[in-house]
Amino acid sequence: MKTLRYLDNVVTLTLDASKCVGCAICTEVCPHGVLAMDHRKAQIVDRDGCMECGACAKNCPTEAITVTPGVGCASYIIQTWIKGKEKASCGGSGCC
Amino acid sequence: MNDLLNDLSKHTCGCTLGGAESQDHGPGLEMLPIYRPSIKDEPCCGPPAGPPSNPFERPGYTLCGFVEGFVHTPAGPVPKIKTRLERSDRLGTLSVRLGYGRSNYKVAPGLYAVGQPDHDSPVLVTANYKLSFDHLRASLTEVNAWLLILDTRGINVWCAAGKGSFGTDELVQRVKQTQLDRVVRHRRLILPQLGATGVAGGRVKKECGFEVVWGPIRASDLSAFLSSGLKADGAMRRITFSLTERLVLVPVEITLLRKYLWRTLAAIAVISGIGPSIFSFGAAWQRGLLAVEATLTGIFAGCVLVPALLPWVPGRSFAIKGMLAGGFAGGALAAGLWGTPLLTRWSALALVLLTMALSSFLAMNFTGSTPFTSPSGVEKEMRRYMPVQALAALAAALIWVTSAFIGV
Ligand code: SF4
Ligand code: SF4
Numbered sequence: 206m207k208t209l210r211y212l213d214n215v216v217t218l219t220l221d222a223s224k225c226v227g228c229a230i231c232t233e234v235c236p237h238g239v240l241a242m243d244h245r246k247a248q249i250v251d252r253d254g255c256m257e258c259g260a261c262a263k264n265c266p267t268e269a270i271t272v273t274p275g276v277g278c279a280s281y282i283i284q285t286w287i288k289g290k291e292k293a294s295c296g297g298s299g300c301c
Numbered sequence: 302m303n304d305l306l307n308d309l310s311k312h313t314c315g316c317t318l319g320g321a322e323s324q325d326h327g328p329g330l331e332m333l334p335i336y337r338p339s340i341k342d343e344p345c346c347g348p349p350a351g352p353p354s355n356p357f358e359r360p361g362y363t364l365c366g367f368v369e370g371f372v373h374t375p376a377g378p379v380p381k382i383k384t385r386l387e388r389s390d391r392l393g394t395l396s397v398r399l400g401y402g403r404s405n406y407k408v409a410p411g412l413y414a415v416g417q418p419d420h421d422s423p424v425l426v427t428a429n430y431k432l433s434f435d436h437l438r439a440s441l442t443e444v445n446a447w448l449l450i451l452d453t454r455g456i457n458v459w460c461a462a463g464k465g466s467f468g469t470d471e472l473v474q475r476v477k478q479t480q481l482d483r484v485v486r487h488r489r490l491i492l493p494q495l496g497a498t499g500v501a502g503g504r505v506k507k508e509c510g511f512e513v514v515w516g517p518i519r520a521s522d523l524s525a526f527l528s529s530g531l532k533a534d535g536a537m538r539r540i541t542f543s544l545t546e547r548l549v550l551v552p553v554e555i556t557l558l559r560k561y562l563w564r565t566l567a568a569i570a571v572i573s574g575i576g577p578s579i580f581s582f583g584a585a586w587q588r589g590l591l592a593v594e595a596t597l598t599g600i601f602a603g604c605v606l607v608p609a610l611l612p613w614v615p616g617r618s619f620a621i622k623g624m625l626a627g628g629f630a631g632g633a634l635a636a637g638l639w640g641t642p643l644l645t646r647w648s649a650l651a652l653v654l655l656t657m658a659l660s661s662f663l664a665m666n667f668t669g670s671t672p673f674t675s676p677s678g679v680e681k682e683m684r685r686y687m688p689v690q691a692l693a694a695l696a697a698a699l700i701w702v703t704s705a706f707i708g709v
Contacts, residue, residue: 211673215678234494
């Protein structure tokens with residue numbers, strides 16, 4: 206998504222190339238083209254395009270990718286501040 | 302209105318079936334053919350009779366309007382669904398888009414058939430939100446396939462995957478429960494790419510023997526994906542957030558604010574009534590109306606202008622975008638009302654501030670509905686701008702009350 210960009214330098218995405226086995230699944234599931242293959246290794250090519258959905262990390266067979274996935278929703282985040290991460294819920298509050 | 306109710310009831314009890322009588326038996330017991338004496342449809346008294354009962358109906362079950370027959374499989378009868386949406390489906394879509402009945406708009410999870418699938422046909426997986434289900438079947442007019450519907454509690458794929466209900470365990474359980482391995486010979490499931498947030502493909506393979514293939518993001522790309530040998534090109538893998546995709550979210554954003562209506566009106570009336578005569582009901586009404594207009598303008602700016610003009614409103618932060626849109630809309634409102642005796646210079650300033658604070662907060666809330674804002678980013682802008690929004694709202698209230706006393 207080139208026309209819609211969010212904040213720069215905030216995302217928690219990391220990639221440990223030494224663990225990568227080159228299966229390319231992460232490049233397939235990422236909806237923002239954040240990752241690409243280069244010489245049978247995955248690479249982060251558009252870090253600020255990442256929305257921290259966690260699809261890549263969830264499907265990487267070797268846990269080479271880490272990201273703190275979450276719900277990018279203001280009312281959810283307010284709840285995590287008030288009640289803590291465990292009790293916060295999205296239900297009925299407006300996100301999604 | 303009666304028509305509409307009729308249509309909605311058909312949607313759940315499904316008396317709209319036709320033409321499938323000779324095709325197949327319904328689920329469960331093989332029932333003997335029914336002998337229908339030829340009686341006149343019109344009774345001698347009371348309202349006209351409804352249509353005759355459908356051969357697929359069974360005591361204790363309701364037949365869904367989107368089912369057009371049943372396909373026999375080694376794992377039992379599987380409902381065959383229509384790929385053409387009917388008026389009742391469209392009405393349902395409209396009402397959930399407007400924010401009504403959203404929390405219970407779902408279909409039963411399990412296996413369904415589209416077209417004339419056999420044991421080599423692809424299996425497509427989706428959520429049991431009826432909107433997702435309708436969207437999928439409407440895009441499969443030329444396709445023979447099995448649909449495996451997961452129980453996501455009536456939530457769409459993207460949100461359900463984020464919450465984990467469109468997840469590995471549910472998928473594995475559903476594959477086993479439906480005995481999918483007896484229905485198809487291959488061992489492949491096609492999942493929407495946006496489900497990858499909740500489903501770990503490798504684990505699915507390990508736990509039920511089916512390989513996960515990531516299909517395109519949009520259902521409209523599915524038939525191209527299927528006919529190209531399960532290859533998705535780059536565009537099919539990229540999420541979009543077009544004007545239409547943004548605008549369909551607007552009604553829900555606004556109807557969700559209903560719950561604050563009375564509290565807001567009460568607060569406005571109280572603050573607007575305060576003045577030199579301690580409290581004036583006349584002022585509460587007249588100045589209150591101005592404040593209500595400013596509130597509505599703030600809602601319009603934050604919930605309509607920002608989503609609609611998202612790529613063009615300056616700023617990366619939604620809070621900033623909202624502030625700008627609110628300032629613009631509030632300024633336009635004040636200019637339009639200029640000359641009204643009640644609208645003094647200071648009270649106009651208060652109204653514009655209120656519009657900006659409100660619009661900024663609502664725009665920030667919209668991040669929850671966008672498919673490109675990272676939670677880390679949202680948290681960052683909330684920490685930075687929520688104090689600003691609160692200060693602006695407080696200042697608006699103080700200036701508003703003060704202007705009633707000083708009269709300028
Ligand atoms: S999914 Fe993991 S192992 Fe596979 S290419 Fe990506 S980083 Fe490498
Ligand atoms: S977290 Fe989501 S958006 Fe970010 S790189 Fe992974 S798949 Fe792409």
